[in-house]
Amino acid sequence: xPNDRTPDSSRRSERSRQAILEATRALISEVGYRKVSIExxxxxxGVGKQTxxxxxxxxxxxxxxxxxxxxxxxxxxxxxxxDTGDIEADLRLVMRATVAEFxxxxxxxxxRALNAEIVNxxxxxxxxxxxxxxxxxxxxxxxxxxxxxxxxLAADADLDLVLEVLYAPLFQRWLHRTGPLTPEYADSLVDIxxxxxxx
Amino acid sequence: xPNDRTPDSSRRSERSRQAILEATRALISEVGYRKVSIExxxxxxGVGKQTxxxxxxxxxxxxxxxxxxxxxxxxxxxxxxxDTGDIEADLRLVMRATVAEFxxxxxxxxxRALNAEIVNxxxxxxxxxxxxxxxxxxxxxxxxxxxxxxxxLAADADLDLVLEVLYAPLFQRWLHRTGPLTPEYADSLVDIxxxxxxx
Amino acid sequence: xPNDRTPDSSRRSERSRQAILEATRALISEVGYRKVSIExxxxxxGVGKQTxxxxxxxxxxxxxxxxxxxxxxxxxxxxxxxDTGDIEADLRLVMRATVAEFxxxxxxxxxRALNAEIVNxxxxxxxxxxxxxxxxxxxxxxxxxxxxxxxxLAADADLDLVLEVLYAPLFQRWLHRTGPLTPEYADSLVDIxxxxxxx
Amino acid sequence: xPNDRTPDSSRRSERSRQAILEATRALISEVGYRKVSIExxxxxxGVGKQTxxxxxxxxxxxxxxxxxxxxxxxxxxxxxxxDTGDIEADLRLVMRATVAEFxxxxxxxxxRALNAEIVNxxxxxxxxxxxxxxxxxxxxxxxxxxxxxxxxLAADADLDLVLEVLYAPLFQRWLHRTGPLTPEYADSLVDIxxxxxxx
DNA sequence: AAGTAAACGAGACGGTACGTCCGGTCTTGGT
DNA sequence: ACCAAGACCGGACGTACCGTCTCGTTTACTT
Numbered sequence: 001x002p003n004d005r006t007p008d009s010s011r012r013s014e015r016s017r018q019a020i021l022e023a024t025r026a027l028i029s030e031v032g033y034r035k036v037s038i039e040x041x042x043x044x045x046g047v048g049k050q051t052x053x054x055x056x057x058x059x060x061x062x063x064x065x066x067x068x069x070x071x072x073x074x075x076x077x078x079x080x081x082x083d084t085g086d087i088e089a090d091l092r093l094v095m096r097a098t099v100a101e102f103x104x105x106x107x108x109x110x111x112r113a114l115n116a117e118i119v120n121x122x123x124x125x126x127x128x129x130x131x132x133x134x135x136x137x138x139x140x141x142x143x144x145x146x147x148x149x150x151x152x153l154a155a156d157a158d159l160d161l162v163l164e165v166l167y168a169p170l171f172q173r174w175l176h177r178t179g180p181l182t183p184e185y186a187d188s189l190v191d192i193x194x195x196x197x198x199x
Numbered sequence: 200x201p202n203d204r205t206p207d208s209s210r211r212s213e214r215s216r217q218a219i220l221e222a223t224r225a226l227i228s229e230v231g232y233r234k235v236s237i238e239x240x241x242x243x244x245g246v247g248k249q250t251x252x253x254x255x256x257x258x259x260x261x262x263x264x265x266x267x268x269x270x271x272x273x274x275x276x277x278x279x280x281x282d283t284g285d286i287e288a289d290l291r292l293v294m295r296a297t298v299a300e301f302x303x304x305x306x307x308x309x310x311r312a313l314n315a316e317i318v319n320x321x322x323x324x325x326x327x328x329x330x331x332x333x334x335x336x337x338x339x340x341x342x343x344x345x346x347x348x349x350x351x352l353a354a355d356a357d358l359d360l361v362l363e364v365l366y367a368p369l370f371q372r373w374l375h376r377t378g379p380l381t382p383e384y385a386d387s388l389v390d391i392x393x394x395x396x397x398x
Numbered sequence: 399x400p401n402d403r404t405p406d407s408s409r410r411s412e413r414s415r416q417a418i419l420e421a422t423r424a425l426i427s428e429v430g431y432r433k434v435s436i437e438x439x440x441x442x443x444g445v446g447k448q449t450x451x452x453x454x455x456x457x458x459x460x461x462x463x464x465x466x467x468x469x470x471x472x473x474x475x476x477x478x479x480x481d482t483g484d485i486e487a488d489l490r491l492v493m494r495a496t497v498a499e500f501x502x503x504x505x506x507x508x509x510r511a512l513n514a515e516i517v518n519x520x521x522x523x524x525x526x527x528x529x530x531x532x533x534x535x536x537x538x539x540x541x542x543x544x545x546x547x548x549x550x551l552a553a554d555a556d557l558d559l560v561l562e563v564l565y566a567p568l569f570q571r572w573l574h575r576t577g578p579l580t581p582e583y584a585d586s587l588v589d590i591x592x593x594x595x596x597x
Numbered sequence: 598x599p600n601d602r603t604p605d606s607s608r609r610s611e612r613s614r615q616a617i618l619e620a621t622r623a624l625i626s627e628v629g630y631r632k633v634s635i636e637x638x639x640x641x642x643g644v645g646k647q648t649x650x651x652x653x654x655x656x657x658x659x660x661x662x663x664x665x666x667x668x669x670x671x672x673x674x675x676x677x678x679x680d681t682g683d684i685e686a687d688l689r690l691v692m693r694a695t696v697a698e699f700x701x702x703x704x705x706x707x708x709r710a711l712n713a714e715i716v717n718x719x720x721x722x723x724x725x726x727x728x729x730x731x732x733x734x735x736x737x738x739x740x741x742x743x744x745x746x747x748x749x750l751a752a753d754a755d756l757d758l759v760l761e762v763l764y765a766p767l768f769q770r771w772l773h774r775t776g777p778l779t780p781e782y783a784d785s786l787v788d789i790x791x792x793x794x795x796x
Numbered sequence: 797a798a799g800t801a802a803a804c805g806a807g808a809c810g811g812t813a814c815g816t817c818c819g820g821t822c823t824t825g826g827t
Numbered sequence: 828a829c830c831a832a833g834a835c836c837g838g839a840c841g842t843a844c845c846g847t848c849t850c851g852t853t854t855a856c857t858t
Binding site (some may be wrong): 430431432510511513514516517518520523524526527531556558559562563565566567569570571573574575576577586590591593594595596 | 631710717722726730761770773785
């Protein structure tokens with residue numbers, strides 16, 4: 001017995017959905033996150049405002065979905081990290097790539113916007129964890145697990161914790177702008193994590 | 200030579216300033232960050248809107264100052280961490296206290312509000328680092344330096360990095376709600392940091 | 399030969415038609431004319447909006463038909479006014495009845511709704527004259543004609559004009575709320591008309 | 598002690614008030630009454646919507662005031678009807694003028710619109726009586742009183758009733774489109790009224 | 797002490813966007 | 828084929844705030 005408040009999604013217009021997400025993406029790039037309004041999205045997408053309110057609970061949710069659609073189309077489904085057998089080299093590669101990504105001004109604004117939204121919206125945060133963070137984290141944990149089996153990491157290491165030690169300092173430094181994000185910084189974090197979780 | 204656009208702060212009404220900061224604090228706790236508006240702050244403080252716009256450049260700045268006033272009144276000037284000689288025990292104490300603070304629902308809403316503002320405003324972020332984070336970080340680094348001299352930490356350890364490894368995972372977990380904040384988690388982070396920066 | 403845009407009325411659901419008219423009546427009485435919407439009528443009648451748009455050209459037409467149905471069911475076909483031979487007494491009776499009807503709050507709202515529609519819609523006004531006003535007016539004129547033959551009214555009196563002098567002041571006073579509608583007022587109007595059209 | 602909900606009209610912008618009334622008048626002529634929206638008035642007047650909502654309780658009230666401003670600027674304050682000493686001639690003149698006015702298509706739409714609004718809005722009806730109808734009615738009654746003193750009308754005639762007998766049939770015929778408005782019709786009404794209220 | 801200039805409370809102003817409601821059209825399944 | 832249900836585009840509604848702009852009124856510093 002479905003919730004009778006929920007619209008029947010079988011009737012949903014895929015055409016409108018796509019137009020809304022596309023318009024949202026375009027507007028974020030053009031005018032910046034803070035100035036994106038439901039009104040503007042609807043006008044740009046050639047859609048009634050009600051069609052947005054019918055399917056999304058908040059502006060944050062629309063914007064989030066536009067991110068999600070982007071990452072899905074780009075990332076494909078199964079993400080795999082390189083595995084050369086040398087965990088240190090592989091992690092350095094991945095961490096340096098992450099540093100580069102955060103430094104890219106094209107990504108900077110949207111990601112900050114997303115984080116600002118997530119801070120105050122638990123639902124959005126949950127969606128972020130499930131839909132955006134999890135697939136990537138799973139891939140990283142797969143690589144770490146392979147390193148455990150190869151005896152390069154402590155067998156009892158909590159992989160979620162390993163990920164936090166690797167990424168959280170980077171994330172916080174970026175979010176609060178407490179310092180520069182350099183390739184050397186990425187290397188330092190890899191060193192620290194490997195030392196902490198050495199077998 | 201002061202900027203002639205700048206109002207003469209000698210004429211500033213301390214009474215109004217206090218009322219605005221107090222009203223801001225109250226509103227954040229009561230109705231949440233999203234619903235705090237300049238209009239509401241002015242009404243609550245019994246103040247004209249212009250008085251806010253005269254002295255603060257943005258809503259974020261008001262919110263930030265309301266924090267600053269709080270921390271200044273509470274924290275005093277010179278913060279010192281306990282130093283029993285046992286760095287592990289001392290860090291556990293401090294980290295457990297931090298965990299408790301983040302878990303306190305009374306602090307939760309304001310801190311999230313502050314972070315939402317900081318993410319998208321570099322000026323505010325800089326003020327945050329200087330006025331709010333630095334004094335606390337300095338105190339923590341002083342304790343870590345004492346541990347270095349006692350041979351409990353590598354002499355060449357970058358103390359900023361140590362702080363990041365200790366606190367960033369905690370901060371990220373709280374911000375993204377990726378997991379529970381428990382005393383055990385605090386202990387884990389201490390263990391990891393000490394292992395990574397062991398002499 | 400029906401207009402080929404007109405749906406085949408042989409297929410029309412009598413059940414839906416009744417439900418729509420009944421819902422319209424109920425809504426006018428309950429929430430007042432301003433809040434009657436096609437949307438609300440459809441919901442109340444358990445009918446799709448399209449079913450209303452298929453059979454009626456405008457909201458006014460639906461409202462009008464809801465009246466028509468009522469008057470047809472109530473009024474029967476042949477209306478006859480009392481004829482005691484004394485035109486003054488008979489008119490007083492009828493006029494006092496009309497005053498009472500207008501003063502009845504149960505009739506007030508629907509009649510006002512009907513008039514609001516009629517004012518701006520010539521088609522509706524024509525229908526009103528033909529379907530609602532004419533039968534009643536014919537009956538009144540029959541009684542007046544009988545009075546003419548009895549020598550109680552000028553033989554050359556324009557009966558439409560007599561009706562206007564009788565009823566228009568009453569109608570205008572009600573429509574614009576310019577004064578109270580009392581039995582004495584009804585009597586005055588009868589006096590005036592009889593004096594004006596005396597043989 | 599004034600009602601503290603009422604805005605302080607000493608602060609009111611006369612410039613905005615005029616712009617709103619002028620825009621309203623223009624829009625009624627251009628797009629017709631039903632399609633006039635607060636949104637369009639505000640845009641046309643170069644005014645925020647709130648400025649309209651602050652000073653008028655409803656769309657009907659704005660439209661009414663735009664009529665009022667027009668009639669005040671046109672009619673001046675003291676209206677006087679011609680008094681040649683011959684009440685029949687004077688009334689015929691005035692009634693024929695009224696007939697012509699009702700027949701003028703430029704007046705037709707707005708007056709119908711106003712009436713449609715008045716039917717369902719008692720407050721508006723009261724304003725109509727006080728501000729628009731009364732000054733004109735007072736002038737008419739002054740002329741009738743002069744006729745009474747000249748012995749051309751019954752001394753005890755209720756002048757409000759006389760006005761109703763004169764004007765209501767005309768008004769009703771126009772409103773419901775029950776017949777043509779001709780100069781002869783105007784004359785008939787004068788005859789009838791004079792006969793009914795003969796001394 | 798009087799004069800003056802800035803800050804003050806109040807709140808109207810032109811605007812933008814909100815989230816809701818309804819009009820009228822179109823589509824989908826069910827009978 | 829008609830129906831109920833309801834999604835769709837469009838557009839107006841009335842509200843909340845934005846940041847700016849007067850109003851008179853303190854308030855504090857000249858003169």
